[in-house]
Amino acid sequence: MPGRTRPIDxxxxxxxxxxxxxxxxxxxxxxxxxxxxxxxxxxEFMKLKDCYLAAYKKR
Structure with missing residues (x-):
């Protein structure tokens, strides 16, 4: 399906x-x-997790 982004991507x-x-x-x-x-x-882990979540939501 064009335009659809897989979660792993x-x-x-x-x-x-x-x-x-x-x-x-x-x-x-x-x-x-x-x-x-x-x-x-x-x-350090929580900062990494927060970064992942913020970047994931932007996408």
Missing amino acids: KFATAVGQCSKESAVYGKCILADYNNVHKDQCAV
């Missing part, structure tokens, strides 16, 4: 717009990856 575009937040979250996890525990990078 929207998600891929949103992910591409959040590279800064992805890098910050990845660095947080990488800093102590041998001792990862719950909520270790919760703040």
Whole structure:
């Protein structure tokens, strides 16, 4: 169906717009990856999630 965007395409575009937040979250996890525990990078994850959701809704 022309003009219709698949959800995975929207998600891929949103992910591409959040590279800064992805890098910050990845660095947080990488800093102590041998001792990862719950909520270790919760703040960074929430910023990444918010970016994904905002970018997804724009699309």
